[in-house]
Amino acid sequence: AQKVTQAQTEISVVEKEDVTLDCVYETRDTTYYLFWYKQPPSGELVFLIRRNSFDEQNEISGRYSWNFQKSTSSFNFTITASQVVDSAVYFCALFPVYGQNFVFGPGTRLSVLP
């Protein structure tokens, strides 16, 4: 069975704080992709990052970074120096290569206060 859990339902931070969004996934597949998407109030899901299951190298891209730990099935996402425009719902998603579709987590609503 495939499942994505985002334990944090809502997070509020003050602008310029760093914030980490947690994601834990379950899959029996050995080959898969993990994604983070952002859904602002306009409703459109915006792609942020993708990682495949063979690449546990953690990277930084601008204010975004991620921590992929295969041993704990976690794929956490960090925003550094948060801004008000980062306020949105963030979804972690699992894509098993031999499946046909995304499995999304329930989302974490991030509010960045000025």
Next chain:
Amino acid sequence: GAGVSQSPRYKVAKRGQDVALRCDPISGHVSLFWYQQALGQGPEFLTYFQNEAQLDKSGLPSDRFFAERPEGSVSTLKIQRTQQEDSAVYLCASSLAGTSSGYEQYFGPGTRLTVT
């Protein structure tokens, strides 16, 4: 370039009516997906097309839901005899290549369906 577009953006239907939701994918994208997103939830997969072929419809909740993509471009999701539990945002996404590539999917703004 244009992204994925969906129409209408909002639809109110009376219980029992049929509705049709349209998706225009990004030009050249082979794969097209439909998702249902209930309020406060993550999107849930409904169905997937590769070109005009519907390769997976395992997520369609009942036989009242039907999707087509006859020419491998525009797709329509049809819901017959709408029920209140069908109220949700219906998201369409397209992708450059087949799903096994793991390519990111580009999402449209969604159609918010309210069944009264």
